[in-house]
Amino acid sequence: MSTTLHAAIIGWGLCAPGLDDAAAFADWLRDPARALPLGRHANAAAARMAPSERRRAPHAVHLALETAAQAVGARDAASIGAVFCSAFGDLPNTDAILGTLAQAPEQVSPTRFAHSVHNAAAGHWSMAAASHAAMSALACGREGIGPALLAALLEVQASAAPQLLVLSDVADAGALADVVPCSVDFAAALLLAPVVDGQPGPRLQAQVEDGQASADAPRDARLQPWYTGNPAARALPLLEICLGAAARRFTWPLGSGTLLTLHCEYRP
Amino acid sequence: MATSVRRSRARWTLRGTGWTGAEQCIHDRQQDGSFQGSLYFRALADDLAVPSTPVAIAAYTAVSALGAGRAAHVAALRAGRSGLRRNDYAPNGPPLPCWIGRVDDRSLRPAPGLDTRLHRLLILALAQDGFSALLTRALSDCGATRVALVLGTSTANIETSEQAYRRLDHGHLPRDLADARVYHLHGPAEWLCAHTGIAGPAFTVSTACSASAKAFGLGARLLHAGIADAVLVAGADSLCSSTLYGFNALQLVDAAPCRPFDVQRAGLSIGEGAALALLRRIADAPAAPRLLACGESSDAHHLSAPHPEGLGATRALQAALRECALPAHAFDYINLHGTASRQNDAAEAALVAQALPGISASSTKGATGHTLGAAGALEAVLTLLALHEGVAPATVGCASPEPAIAAQLLRTPQPRALRRALSFSFGFGGSNACLALARADAA
Numbered sequence: 001m002s003t004t005l006h007a008a009i010i011g012w013g014l015c016a017p018g019l020d021d022a023a024a025f026a027d028w029l030r031d032p033a034r035a036l037p038l039g040r041h042a043n044a045a046a047a048r049m050a051p052s053e054r055r056r057a058p059h060a061v062h063l064a065l066e067t068a069a070q071a072v073g074a075r076d077a078a079s080i081g082a083v084f085c086s087a088f089g090d091l092p093n094t095d096a097i098l099g100t101l102a103q104a105p106e107q108v109s110p111t112r113f114a115h116s117v118h119n120a121a122a123g124h125w126s127m128a129a130a131s132h133a134a135m136s137a138l139a140c141g142r143e144g145i146g147p148a149l150l151a152a153l154l155e156v157q158a159s160a161a162p163q164l165l166v167l168s169d170v171a172d173a174g175a176l177a178d179v180v181p182c183s184v185d186f187a188a189a190l191l192l193a194p195v196v197d198g199q200p201g202p203r204l205q206a207q208v209e210d211g212q213a214s215a216d217a218p219r220d221a222r223l224q225p226w227y228t229g230n231p232a233a234r235a236l237p238l239l240e241i242c243l244g245a246a247a248r249r250f251t252w253p254l255g256s257g258t259l260l261t262l263h264c265e266y267r268p
Numbered sequence: 269m270a271t272s273v274r275r276s277r278a279r280w281t282l283r284g285t286g287w288t289g290a291e292q293c294i295h296d297r298q299q300d301g302s303f304q305g306s307l308y309f310r311a312l313a314d315d316l317a318v319p320s321t322p323v324a325i326a327a328y329t330a331v332s333a334l335g336a337g338r339a340a341h342v343a344a345l346r347a348g349r350s351g352l353r354r355n356d357y358a359p360n361g362p363p364l365p366c367w368i369g370r371v372d373d374r375s376l377r378p379a380p381g382l383d384t385r386l387h388r389l390l391i392l393a394l395a396q397d398g399f400s401a402l403l404t405r406a407l408s409d410c411g412a413t414r415v416a417l418v419l420g421t422s423t424a425n426i427e428t429s430e431q432a433y434r435r436l437d438h439g440h441l442p443r444d445l446a447d448a449r450v451y452h453l454h455g456p457a458e459w460l461c462a463h464t465g466i467a468g469p470a471f472t473v474s475t476a477c478s479a480s481a482k483a484f485g486l487g488a489r490l491l492h493a494g495i496a497d498a499v500l501v502a503g504a505d506s507l508c509s510s511t512l513y514g515f516n517a518l519q520l521v522d523a524a525p526c527r528p529f530d531v532q533r534a535g536l537s538i539g540e541g542a543a544l545a546l547l548r549r550i551a552d553a554p555a556a557p558r559l560l561a562c563g564e565s566s567d568a569h570h571l572s573a574p575h576p577e578g579l580g581a582t583r584a585l586q587a588a589l590r591e592c593a594l595p596a597h598a599f600d601y602i603n604l605h606g607t608a609s610r611q612n613d614a615a616e617a618a619l620v621a622q623a624l625p626g627i628s629a630s631s632t633k634g635a636t637g638h639t640l641g642a643a644g645a646l647e648a649v650l651t652l653l654a655l656h657e658g659v660a661p662a663t664v665g666c667a668s669p670e671p672a673i674a675a676q677l678l679r680t681p682q683p684r685a686l687r688r689a690l691s692f693s694f695g696f697g698g699s700n701a702c703l704a705l706a707r708a709d710a711a
Contacts, residue, residue: 003494003495053571098433098510102360102430108510108516110517114572117475117695118476119695119697120571122697122699123567126697126698127569127698132583134564134565134566135475135697136564138472139452140471146469151471154486175439176451179451180451255413255461257467
């Protein structure tokens, strides 16, 4: 049995080193002379957060919330559900907690612990967006974009309502860099919605098939260090299409023997 | 119930277009330009009363402080026994003065491939009640790529990460623990797929203490969409220093065994466990109990405290009732989240008294401890056992119940026939889930 899932992408956002949003990314793409910024994103605005929450929340939460806010834009987010996916979670926070536990376990910070849950960004987003809708937080490994997209597409299908997908990972810290390397901060968000015939804009068509996925790289070869450096940057080829690049077919692994075949195109 | 499902579907398939009501609504709104209006989304969310088909829970089992497998859990539920013990989990320094729900170490065997405490718990669970054999049969009947895995966990293999950080070598991980699956949340799912032969889509849901309840929702959607023909839903969390010291730092750990819904309660007892359920379509397991619904919501209130009036939890309940098109009084038992924290139990007691009056309810965390990411699946298994065995579990540890819920809170096990039950799971981040479960003859 082969099910085809459809969605329109009605909003998108991005936060990456040196590039604060999709418009900045579009400018960068248009200028072949510019080199790719690397490392950490300086200071994600996350302006939707209440100042007290924003102060306590770590950089990983700011990054995810900033891109989520960009994708939702001026729409009312109050009943939009969301799937947040991060391969490695908040690596600097995990490194700090593990370091404290090894040295002086009684000194674990309650704020750090509260933010160590993988759904910290989802929880903060529900507050910032005043949304009581269902929110999930997934971790599906370095190739998590396939399962995360599939989960979000299933929500769109089941609810016939928009669904926010946020992919984010932050640069590694401490000894964790040995095994879960992540060289740059990167977050991307897509607001998916049921397809309406004749509506212009980017569209997805997905199927689950048996087989092994092939590697898909961004069109712009300059993006390769992000693409290989951060699991969330698997979304880059989709963002290129949102910004007008030609249609493409992708295959992303879902498990050891299945893949998500995705056709993405921009309907003028 | 069948009648109401049909009526509701008819309402939502309009004008012979073959569209659902929601699709028609989007089309109409597109025409008049109000597609992105908030009222539209809100109306849509409220009106999406499309009941989804229940799925069968073809096999289920668990390991926890109460023992390994269904028989051990049934015996403990019937006796109203607690599995909590004085904390003897202390890998680094003196043990925190509290009580824990620990799986008997003598029952744990090394896990092939990657030996961690969490994987040992999963192996022990797979070995119970013929679960491994039933999974193998599903893999051969459906094909390995048609079997999916949804694992709910909050801490994954962090117990082993903690070991590694205690013996860092000049800031680097010890060589024997340099396996990436120890350090990222999807590691246990990758290991479990390799161990069982599951080759279909694999997901790790990590929404703190609602994780493995929400895993049932995703599992059902995979079956409904035809993505998989069988789904292994697993919930697993092991004891670790992160959660013991972390909850301690938040002043949420009781020095005594936890006392859910007791007026004197002073926090939780951390537990560990692994629970497994094999979801199938009903035609493939017609005699099996059913997952009728998984209602989900967000509090939008606070990262580590529940909404004081249980607003988010109420929405999860409403979503579950809408999904299965049943009224609250169709359920005759509620397995409460009941962590024994001051705030959770106060909010949950108020919610249950208001929205589910008169229905027998209990928290089983005084028996198992709070198994965090495993709690949703573990309590689903306990609830299924309650339905199957005809025993409503006790709220072990509660001597003087909160007045709001005293009339319906079970303090001793009650043998009686149960047909349908609800199970609540709430997590940090304001993440709520409500499972609706039923015997096959009551679905």
